[in-house]
Amino acid sequence: MNPIGTALLAGTAAVAVGAHLTGTVAAQASRLSERDLPRIRGEVLPTEQELAFYRIGWHAELRSALVAAHRAGKPVLLWAMNGHPLGCV
Amino acid sequence: MATRRSVWSEPEIQQLLKEFVPAADEVGRLQRGRDRECLLFQAFAEQGHYKGRVVPSDTRQGIYAVTPNGTFLASCNTRRADTVAKMLRLALERWKALPAAARQLSADDRKSLQQTKRWTDRYPRDGLVLRIITRDLQGAKPGKGWRHNAWNLDFAWFRKDEIAGLLPEPRIGASRALPDPLMQRLARLHLLDNVRGQVDSFQVRDIEHARLTATVTALDDESMTLRLEGDSRAVRRGRWAVRGFRDHAAPKPQERGFAVALLGHAKVSRKTGRFTAFELIGAGERWGGTQFNGRDGDLDRGPIGVVLQLAEDKPDSRVAPARIWEYRWR
Numbered sequence: 001m002n003p004i005g006t007a008l009l010a011g012t013a014a015v016a017v018g019a020h021l022t023g024t025v026a027a028q029a030s031r032l033s034e035r036d037l038p039r040i041r042g043e044v045l046p047t048e049q050e051l052a053f054y055r056i057g058w059h060a061e062l063r064s065a066l067v068a069a070h071r072a073g074k075p076v077l078l079w080a081m082n083g084h085p086l087g088c089v
Numbered sequence: 090m091a092t093r094r095s096v097w098s099e100p101e102i103q104q105l106l107k108e109f110v111p112a113a114d115e116v117g118r119l120q121r122g123r124d125r126e127c128l129l130f131q132a133f134a135e136q137g138h139y140k141g142r143v144v145p146s147d148t149r150q151g152i153y154a155v156t157p158n159g160t161f162l163a164s165c166n167t168r169r170a171d172t173v174a175k176m177l178r179l180a181l182e183r184w185k186a187l188p189a190a191a192r193q194l195s196a197d198d199r200k201s202l203q204q205t206k207r208w209t210d211r212y213p214r215d216g217l218v219l220r221i222i223t224r225d226l227q228g229a230k231p232g233k234g235w236r237h238n239a240w241n242l243d244f245a246w247f248r249k250d251e252i253a254g255l256l257p258e259p260r261i262g263a264s265r266a267l268p269d270p271l272m273q274r275l276a277r278l279h280l281l282d283n284v285r286g287q288v289d290s291f292q293v294r295d296i297e298h299a300r301l302t303a304t305v306t307a308l309d310d311e312s313m314t315l316r317l318e319g320d321s322r323a324v325r326r327g328r329w330a331v332r333g334f335r336d337h338a339a340p341k342p343q344e345r346g347f348a349v350a351l352l353g354h355a356k357v358s359r360k361t362g363r364f365t366a367f368e369l370i371g372a373g374e375r376w377g378g379t380q381f382n383g384r385d386g387d388l389d390r391g392p393i394g395v396v397l398q399l400a401e402d403k404p405d406s407r408v409a410p411a412r413i414w415e416y417r418w419r
Contacts, residue, residue, distance in 0.1 A: 032350040032372055040372050044224045044394040046240055053097035056106055058113045058405045061209060063126045063202040065112030070157035070194040075184045077109035077177070078153040079092070080130075082381075083287045085113035088243035088411035089090050 060086055090286070091168050091235035096152075099170040105177045109154065113405075116150045125201035129159035137164035145334040154180030156192040168235075208409035211418060217247040217255075217364050220400035223284050226372060226392035232285070236383055241283045243411050244400060245275065248418070252364070256357060257305050259313055264304040267319075272299050276321045278412045282347055282375035282393060285383030290412050291323040291347075298322045301351060301369075315355045317369050322348040331378040332385045345377025349395060364399060371395040 059065035062078055069076045083089035096102055119130040134149040135141070151166030152173060162180035165172055184192070194202075212218070224240040231237055247255070257265035267275070276299035277291045301319035308314070324346040330337040353369035375393045378384025400406045410416070 032352045032370075034352070036372070037352065037370050040226070040370050040394045041368075041396055043226050044222055044240070044370075044396045046222065046242075049098070050094060050240065053093040054405060056097060056103060056111050058111050060113060060405055060408050061126075061207065062112050062114045062119065062130060063205050063207070064404075065110050066126075066129070066157050066159070066194055067199055067202060069110035070199065072110055073189075073192075074108060074110050075162060075180060075192075076153075076155050076157065077106060077111045077180075078130075078155065079097070079111070079113045080116040080119060080134075080153065081092075081113075081150045082116055082148055083411060084115040084408050085093075086405050087115075087408040088241055088283050088287055 058086060060084070090239065090241060095168045095235075096170045096173050099174075101174055102170055102177070105174060105181075108181055109177070116148060120147075120149045124205045125198060126205045129198070133159050133161040134164075136161040138166050152176065154184075156184065156187065157194040158192060158198065160187070160191065208413045209407050211246075212407050212409075213246050213248045214402065215363070216249045217252050217367070218400040218402070218406070219245040219247075219367065219369075219397045220406065221245055221279055222396045222398075223282070224394055225284055226394045229391040229393070230387050230389070232383075232387065236285050236387075239285045239383070241286070243279060243283065244406070244408055245279050245397065246410055246413070246416070247271070249362075252362065255303060256313070256362075257303055257315070259305065259308055259359065261305050261308055264302050267301040267303070272301055274416065275299070275301070276323055278410065278415055279397075280321045280323070280347055280349060280371065280395065282345070282378075282382060282384070283411075284375075284393065286381050287411060288379050288382040290415055291325055295323045295325040296321070297324055303355070306354075311359060312365065313357045313359055315357065317351065317353040317355060319351040320349065320373075321351065321371075322346070325377075330380040331388065333381060337380060343377055345375075345379065347373070347375050347393070349373030349393070353397070367397070367399040369397040371397075 065076050079085050081089050119127050133155050137153055138151055139149050151164055153164040154162040162183045163176045165176045221243045222240060251271060254268045257263040273293060273296060276296050281288050299321040301317060303315040303317055306314050306316045326344045328340045329343050330340045331343060349371035350373055351369055351371045355364055356366040358365050372394050374390050376390040378388050
């Protein structure tokens with residue numbers, strides 16, 4: 001586990017056994033330093049390969065796609081999900 | 090979310106899609122709404138792969154090919170690129186067999202579609218739009234299949250009038266805490282474990298602690314640079330299902346939580362009052378699960394990260410926050 005994860009887990013474990021919440025959370029915040037940011041950013045952000053589905057150039061709504069398809073003389077391909085496929089699914 | 094990679098990232102699919110106008114949309118509104126856009130969807134969805142289905146759910150999610158006037162061509166619901174490619178080819182065959190007049194959207198429908206009311210009509214073009222990415226950090230329990238190294242995204246919107254409440258006075262060292270209503274909104278609706286799927290929001294009473302402070306670190310005639318620092322902890326307890334449709338009839342006592350430290354930077358134009366840069370990074374832990382967030386088998390505490398960044402203003406980023414109705418915007 002990375003040091004941040006270890007530190008935060010340790011901090012929150014203290015909360016679980018009844019430590020003072022505000023102090024513990026404040027301690028967590030102090031453990032997130034500027035030098036940690038590049039590593040967390042690197043772990044969280046999607047890679048170029050993971051973002052390849054954006055190359056398709058989606059309409060984010062059916063209504064605009066239907067009108068655009070009418071003008072372009074093309075059929076519509078709709079990807080419909082519980083939660084917006086280009087947002088939180 | 091697995092479909093993003095397994096289907097839409099495939100070069101063969103991307104090539105086939107050049108013959109289509111591609112759209113992505115949220116299915117719940119489309120299958121229940123009463124405006125013309127929703128009625129068109131409902132008509133073609135009832136000819137598709139889930140027609141008439143009510144068990145285990147009545148969802149009509151999936152992949153559909155239709156003409157501009159909503160005539161059904163083909164559909165499927167799969168994570169397999171080869172199956173989608175086959176469906177697309179079938180749709181193109183059927184499209185070519187139709188006379189042009191049978192494909193076109195009527196003038197009345199075009200007008201009705203333009204009059205459709207959607208949340209995206211409230212996209213805060215002159216405000217602040219953040220893209221929020223979440224993912225488990227190193228040390229998390231490995232997931233199986235698509236759950237391994239999963240990530241998710243959402244958007245957070247702030248209107249122009251709300252941004253004013255974020256900014257300290259223009260003086261180095263001046264600071265301002267995010268006003269409570271905005272901080273609650275951020276903590277309840279956006280600091281969540283949605284890594285493997287949509288999750289219910291937290292309620293106000295679940296927020297044990299939440300704060301975000303902006304401090305001026307640099308200032309010139311053009312811009313003001315801010316350091317952002319804060320933390321959030323939310324815990325919800327109750328009875329609910331955590332195994333999708335497998336335990337929804339027998340919910341058990343559960344607890345889920347999300348606790349992160351937050352740190353980042355932003356830059357604001359002093360002339361326009363708009364953010365020209367914004368990044369807020371969070372790290373902490375999540376625990377528990379909900380019915381559909383894919384944490385079955387991974388309910389213990391685990392490290393999680395979140396990155397909130399300025400979103401580009403482009404069509405595929407004009408997507409409403411997942412729980413926009415809880416913004417209570419009038």
